[in-house]
Amino acid sequence: MTLNWKTGGLLLGFVFFLAVLLVKPIGVSTQFVILDGIVADAVSPGFITQTEDGYTSTNAYMAKLDGKYAKSAANPLNYSFIFVLAMMAGAFLSVRARGGLERGEGTMPALWRANFGDSAAKRYAVAFLGGFVVLYGARLAGGCTSGHMMSGMMQTALSGYIFAAGAFAAAIPVALMMYKKEA
Amino acid sequence: MEIILAIVIGAAFGATLDRIGATNPNFIGKMLNLTNLHLMKTILLAIGTGSILMFGGQMLGLVDVGHMSVKAAYVGVFIGGLLLGAGWAASGFCPGTGVCAAASGRKDALFFIAGGLLGAAAYMANYPAWKAAGLLDNVAGGKVTLGSVPGASYEGLTGIPGDLLGMALGAVFVMVAFVLPERLTPEKGLAQPAE
Numbered sequence A: 001m002t003l004n005w006k007t008g009g010l011l012l013g014f015v016f017f018l019a020v021l022l023v024k025p026i027g028v029s030t031q032f033v034i035l036d037g038i039v040a041d042a043v044s045p046g047f048i049t050q051t052e053d054g055y056t057s058t059n060a061y062m063a064k065l066d067g068k069y070a071k072s073a074a075n076p077l078n079y080s081f082i083f084v085l086a087m088m089a090g091a092f093l094s095v096r097a098r099g100g101l102e103r104g105e106g107t108m109p110a111l112w113r114a115n116f117g118d119s120a121a122k123r124y125a126v127a128f129l130g131g132f133v134v135l136y137g138a139r140l141a142g143g144c145t146s147g148h149m150m151s152g153m154m155q156t157a158l159s160g161y162i163f164a165a166g167a168f169a170a171a172i173p174v175a176l177m178m179y180k181k182e183a
Numbered sequence B: 001m002e003i004i005l006a007i008v009i010g011a012a013f014g015a016t017l018d019r020i021g022a023t024n025p026n027f028i029g030k031m032l033n034l035t036n037l038h039l040m041k042t043i044l045l046a047i048g049t050g051s052i053l054m055f056g057g058q059m060l061g062l063v064d065v066g067h068m069s070v071k072a073a074y075v076g077v078f079i080g081g082l083l084l085g086a087g088w089a090a091s092g093f094c095p096g097t098g099v100c101a102a103a104s105g106r107k108d109a110l111f112f113i114a115g116g117l118l119g120a121a122a123y124m125a126n127y128p129a130w131k132a133a134g135l136l137d138n139v140a141g142g143k144v145t146l147g148s149v150p151g152a153s154y155e156g157l158t159g160i161p162g163d164l165l166g167m168a169l170g171a172v173f174v175m176v177a178f179v180l181p182e183r184l185t186p187e188k189g190l191a192q193p194a195e
Helices: A003-021 A032-042 A058-075 A079-097 A110-116 A120-143 A145-154 A157-180 B002-019 B024-031 B038-059 B075-091 B093-104 B107-132 B162-179
Strands: A048-051 A056-057
Touching: A003 B002, A003 B038, A032 A048, A032 A079, A032 A120, A032 B107, A056 A058, A058 B002, A058 B093, A058 B107, A079 B002, A079 B093, A110 A120, A110 B024, A120 B075, A120 B093, A145 B038, A145 B075, A145 B093, A157 B024, A157 B038, A157 B075, B002 B093, B002 B162, B024 B038, B024 B075, B075 B107, B093 B107, B093 B162, B107 B162
Parallel strands: none
Antiparallel strands: A048 A056
């Protein structure tokens, strides 16, 4: 089912190239902030406000870079936000086209089940905590696996190398400790 | 026009992430516990391929150098990388693969996204403290590339021609993808030879 690494790697590399050729390097994690901004402004109007020459927010992070994030949250029909929605559509169609998700994978991956058992609640709790730490870290770093590691190292950005060093320095020990049984 | 490109490139990226197994936490876990490096080889080949195409295209004048977007280097990049790495290993998702996994029907990925939205919000609230602590201050020139890319608005860490260096490093990534073995830890459950 999974593409051979040679085909898959060439295909993935070509997509990253296409993005920088036609528009700009791929990145994802900023859009979690944009969605937070959209929700915050809907729940408490005035979170984002229009100024004479753009947008700003009562939150210092949303307002930084002359309100760049505030502007995107005020206008969700922008390239980067639509890009993430299109990613979801692309993944959805690709899974459908290959006959759907493998049995039993909908609640938890087999590797998790082999190491921690069948409890969905336990898996969901760790996925939630993992998500919290991943996005907190990605925002602190200013990018994630896509923006820093893939797009960054591809452009020979120093920051991409620093990020990848940190990510693998933590990820490998954690995976070795958590996933001792193979599946 | 930009919106159409967002839809086309985004959908291609999402579909590719599904087909290479990156949206499958089993492959992430097996890559990170070093028992199956298939996905690592895929990622390394992709970085190399992207690099060679982009810098090669720049040298031929076919790719606009102005499309490059280099992020700043600061201490928080490393600390954030550590945090992301830990959560990535535990959950098996990163931001891009997490949203794609949710779209492909993985319910645990929905909890990852919910946690992610809360984590991003927590950082939005804490941002002034990180900034005040100086952990977001540029190091080594901030937005720099390893070599000096001709025509780019970013400084080079070294004076080496950045496009040539990019092609060379791209070739290194491709080579590492080829020489990396399928697994780095010994196979468990295999009978040990008798003395």
